[in-house]
Amino acid sequence: MARATAQDADPQTGTEPRPRGRGDRDLVDSLVEVLQERISTGEIPAGTWLRQEHLATELGVSRMPVREALRQLQAVGTVEMIANRGARVRLPSTRDIMEVYELHGVLQAHAGTAAAELITSGQLDRLSRAEAMFRQAVDELRAADSDPAAVQRRWHEANTEFHSVIIEASGNKLLADVVESLHRKVPRNLTWIALGSDVRRLERDAAEHAAILDALTRGDGATAGTLLREHAKRASELLVRTVDEIGQEATPARRR
């Protein structure tokens, strides 16, 4: 593995020498991004201890930037740092998940109501495309599950785009940050585990997306808000049920 330390910062370090342009963008920030992504996707499961030395060698840096990245993840609630023990990926409790989705619903509903008056035709287009993509993914999944992983990716992408557009159309940029911070608290793969098992649910979601799109197109903010709140509420209930089921098993094995 690379070990791109200061000593071998010369250009020909073979394995991904890291562009090394100094201020291309903070190294720490990119580490945060990588780690957050791995945790969100479930590649690094909840409960895992994040060993500084291990991550450092794996990512080809020294422990220092890793330490700072872990601090950021702590501040954001993704990991918990125990004194003299290290950083561990937090496992959200069912209560946490309920609370996340409760607020998610509130904020989505608000975004929907606000968006009904502010949404542009371009955004409506994107919303419509996302809705179509979502439905297509669901159909594809039901027909012949060609490649679950690929469908999952597309489904997730479409879903994210759909809700992102609504939030964006609300005109409140901060809202996007807050919602994202809520999302970070629940690993994505959980969502997929919960929904993947229930195709009827996915179809219902698709129908709800259509109804929301319709309400926004008509400029009916009240309906859009109500639909979005219920949309989130149902997601919450499903998630909680799923987590309860898989929560029986003990905490995941240690990393490495």
Next chain:
Amino acid sequence: MARATAQDADPQTGTEPRPRGRGDRDLVDSLVEVLQERISTGEIPAGTWLRQEHLATELGVSRMPVREALRQLQAVGTVEMIANRGARVRLPSTRDIMEVYELHGVLQAHAGTAAAELITSGQLDRLSRAEAMFRQAVDELRAADSDPAAVQRRWHEANTEFHSVIIEASGNKLLADVVESLHRKVPRNLTWIALGSDVRRLERDAAEHAAILDALTRGDGATAGTLLREHAKRASELLVRTVDEIGQEATPARRR
């Protein structure tokens, strides 16, 4: 200045040797708390460059924990880090403030509606006491402004307590975190600058608090929610106006 490094960790280091109990609670976390507080109160104004060396000597630690603390503050949005330049306290724009208060209103309203059904008699008591304390502070201010700073502290305490109880009574622990993270984005002293100049506004706030308390006592969630949303909306408008006024001046002078 103390400079409590590892070398002079012996007990008799004179000036505030820092209890030095190793895991009493993460050193970095306490630094974060100190810095966040100083920034929130306005003791360290927006725009200030936070010099690592300077803070380190001032706080009696080395640069290392300071660096990690700054990373946490970055993750939380309190400071921005510019590559190879350092950390600077963020200055919220009027747009930021509007957005903060918009979401604040949404979340407070939700908390109020939820709280109406869940609030305990003990919490109602606390709410009532906070309301009284708030009104008393306002009256005191209007009569003979004996000690503005003291009154300001009491006013702020009462206001915080009032809204905290409502959020707590909503039953959603995460809500408290989210609202706090919103609060962090607007320095407290701004609020005071805005409100301190307008006693009539404070009296109106007191009246609104009373109305909210009344609605919650009656279990009228809808009214409580509406009142809270408008409460936040008015605060927003006032804040924005104030920031616009003082925003004319250039960015504050550098620290040190």
Next chain:
DNA sequence: TCCCGATGAAATGGATCCAGTATTGAAGTT
């Protein structure tokens, strides 16, 4: 056989060191 204490390995947390970069001020030129 089970429990308790000691020893050793592993990992964190803090400090120091060093390289690279941005800024500031001065000198020199057009």
Next chain:
DNA sequence: AACTTCAATACTGGATCCATTTCATCGGGA
């Protein structure tokens, strides 16, 4: 006189070093 260039300075960012703590394994005793 103003603008450009260059050098000195200050500060950040990454690496390494070392003390301290925690955990696990092992051995002894009840």
